[in-house]
Structure formats: structure tokens, C-alpha cells
């Protein structure tokens with residue numbers, strides 16, 4: 001109590017003394033304009049970084065001269081600057097001075113570089129269950145990743161549906177090991193399942209009643225199971241292969257199903273020794289998206305039928321989902337003068353929507369204002385609306401350690417093989433129409449690229465943290481051109497599919 005009172009008294013003393021200081025400070029602020037020097041990155045005066053360099057992104061009054069640690073830094077005509085600053089291990093003091101008309105603004109940052117090795121956490125040991133002993137568990141939410149290793153960055157083998165029954169045969173850290181077949185294991189996070197009980201011997205499902213059917217937009221392959229088991233779908237040159245795990249029998253074993261909708265042939269095969277039932281789905285068309293899910297104990301493989309494309313107006317009648325990246329509390333990247341990526345993305349999306357609708361397409365926007373539409377809801381919205389494509393629109397930034405003057409331009413990302421060509425075509429059209437540098441097409445595991453339906457591509461129009469590209473992104477003529485190029489890219493893809 002004494003300590004608290006003493007502290008409070010001391011504190012009041014400080015406040016009283018400081019009142020005079022604040023009055024003086026306010027008087028100073030009134031005489032001089034607000035500080036023109038603004039740093040948008042790093043976000044705080046004290047920051048920790050692992051990389052060998054960081055960059056300073058910000059703006060000052062146009063026409064100012066700028067020094068970072070006494071080195072002259074170029075200030076662009078809108079006041080923007082971006083500078084890479086090399087870092088040594090430990091504390092690095094970075095002093096930024098902006099001067100104009102005998103007035104100097106100064107900011108000082110402490111960037112602590114932590115050597116990567118100090119971040120290594122000791123690896124947990126694997127807890128092996130007794131031979132033939134399994135924990136019988138159930139998945140608690142849709143889209144639960146099953147990974148190749150017990151690590152959140154490890155490759156995703158497949159995604160599990162809610163209520164899928166798993167056979168667990170080991171544990172390591174926050175992960176359980178899942179037995180898919182006698183030879184194949186994968187890993188699932190312990191917090192994404194509920195454990196039922198320990199059993200001796202593996203519980204295997206029976207599959208029966210395989211049916212192929214179709215409606216206007218999709219072809220369905222449906223299989224009844226005794227309980228939902230894990231499965232994996234692989235894209236092949238001729239269609240899809242679906243591996244269904246922990247299966248003791250499939251009454252459609254060795255059967256060949258003939259053409260229906262998108263499916264040319266379906267062959268079902270069960271090899272008892274590895275308790276796996278494999279579905280070889282040969283398509284009579286290209287892959288236009290697919291998805292699998294459980295309806296109760298029925299596994300449904302839903303395949304998108306090829307759209308009717310009118311050569312003269314290819315967009316007519318198609319449903320396209322556009323996703324303006326970020327939104328709400330998530331600003332995305334922030335440009336040197338403080339403009340937020342989320343606002344650029346939304347503007348381009350709205351422009352593209354108008355252009356696509358003018359040419360007869362129906363457009364679904366995952367967000368049409370600054371509401372922070374949850375990330376996982378976005379692909380769902382596209383799927384629920386039967387969209388054929390989902391294009392996520394972004395403007396890029398880099399992590400510490402990179403050089404924004406070397407790596408910049410336009411890029412496009414995909415995750416599934418079926419979307420590679422769409423990503424390439426959009427990148428090609430954007431770079432040729434906008435004159436931006438080709439920053440590549442890459443496979444990247446993201447919420448907006450992972451969906452297998454619709455065909456999903458994430459495009460980075462240009463960089464928010466490259467001063468010249470940032471200036472372009474702020475120009476509405478450029479944003480209109482970007483929207484036109486995106487429309488042309490989608491059209492070019494449709495026409496290409498018509499020719500192949």
C-alpha cells in the first residue's frame with residue numbers, strides 16, 4: 001500500500017511538473033506545421049528483425065532532402081522514399097533526417113537483429129502408440145489440413161471434412177499422426193480433432209453404391225460409406241484420381257462406369273492390402289474445378305462441367321468472383337505516403353466488375369466495401385454462387401531482407417495445377433498492357449489460391465513499396481488500365497481453352 005501511495009504521489013508530481021512542458025510544447029507545435037516526416041514501415045520505433053536488412057518506407061514534404069544514417073536517400077516527387085538498410089546482429093540505431101528550408105525533422109529507430117539460430121525451438125519427441133493400437137478420433141471442422149510433417153509449414157497432403165473419422169497411431173508436439181494406409185501416415189493438429197477412445201486394430205470403412213449423375217453445371221460421383229473416411233484427390237493429365245483411405249471393401253470394386261457429363265470413364269479399384277480404394281476419373285473435358293465433401297456418410301466428388309463459351313463474346317453468361325484483397329482492420333501493405341492496399345484492391349475490383357458485367361458476365365464481389373469479410377468466407381461465397389473463376393486482387397510488398405528496387409512488377413499465384421494456365425495468361429496480359437516488369441507466376445499456398453473450385457488465381461498488380469509502381473497505383477487511369485488488362489486476361493484464357 002505504501003509503495004502504491006508513494007508511487008502515486010511521485011506520479012502526480014511528474015504530471016504537475018510536466019504541465020508546463022506540455023504548454024510549451026503546444027506553443028511550439030502551433031508555431032511550426034506538423035512534422036512532415038512519416039514512416040509507415042517499420043511500424044514501431046523499436047523493432048526486431050531476423051533478416052540481414054530491413055527497409056524504411058515513408059514520406060516527407062516533397063522537395064526535402066533526406067538522409068538515413070548520413071546516407072543521401074532519393075525523395076520522389078510525391079515525397080515518397082524507400083530505402084534498404086543493412087543490419088548487424090544486435091541493436092542497430094537508424095537515424096532519419098529530413099530537411100527543407102533550414103528546418104529538420106529527425107526520427108531515431110532501434111532495430112534489433114536476432115540471429116536465426118536463437119529462434120530454434122527444441123524438437124519434441126514422437127510418442128509411439130503400442131502396435132495395432134489406435135486412437136479413434138473425429139475432425140471438428142471443414143478444411144482441416146492433413147500435413148506431411150508435424151509442422152504448420154509442412155506440405156498439405158489433403159484437407160479433411162468435418163466429422164471425418166481418423167485412426168491415430170502416434171503423437172508429436174501439437175500433432176497426432178494419422179494412419180492412412182499401412183505404409184502412409186500424415187499429421188493433424190490435436191486441436192482440430194476430438195478423441196473418442198483407444199481401440200485395438202484399425203477400424204476400416206466399407207464403400208458401396210457408386211453413382212455418377214449430373215445437373216446443369218456439375219457432374220457428381222457419389223459413394224456411400226459406412227462412416228466418413230479421409231481421402232485425397234490428385235489432378236492428372238486426363239482428369240482426377242481420388243484415393244479413399246481406410247477402406248476394407250468397395251462393392252464397386254473393378255467396375256468401369258461410362259460417360260456422364262464431364263466424366264468420360266470412372267474406374268473403381270480397391271486393393272485390400274493397403275486398405276485404399278482408388279477412383280480413376282477420366283474426363284472428356286479440361287478441369288474447370290472440382291470439390292469433394294461428405295453429405296452424411298456419402299462422399300460427393302463434384303466436378304464442374306465445361307462452360308459454353310461464345311467465341312464472339314466469351315464472358316457472356318459466366319459467373320466470376322472477384323476478391324478485393326484485405327479490408328476492414330486488415331489494411332494489407334501500406335504505401336510510402338500512407339495509402340492502404342485494401343483501398344487500391346477494392347477500387348480495381350469495382351472497375352473490373354463494371355467491365356465484366358458490360359460484356360455479359362455475372363460478377364460476385366467477396367466484399368464491396370471496407371467491411372473485413374473473413375478470409376475463409378471468401379472462397380465459400382464464390383463457391384456458393386457457382387463462380388467459374390475466383391480472382392483475388394492485390395498490390396504487393398516484401399518481407400525484411402529483400403530489396404524493393406530489385407524485386408518488383410506484376411505477378412500471379414496459383415496452388416492447383418488446374419489454375420496454372422489462368423495465372424500465366426493473366427500475368428501475360430497485365431505485363432503487356434501495363435508495361436510492368438514480369439515478377440513471375442508461382443505456386444503459393446494461400447487461402448485464396450488453395451480452393452480447387454472455382455479456378456483460383458491471386459494477382460499482384462504492382463508493388464505498394466516500389467516508389468514508381470506506387471505512384472502508378474495511386475493513378476486512377478492506371479487502375480482502370482489494370483482492370484481492363486485483367487478482363488482481357490480472363491477473356492484470353494477462355495478463348496485459349498476454346499482452341500485447345
Ligand SMILES: [Zn+2]
Pocket residue numbers: 325326332333341394395396
Ligand atoms: Zn495483399
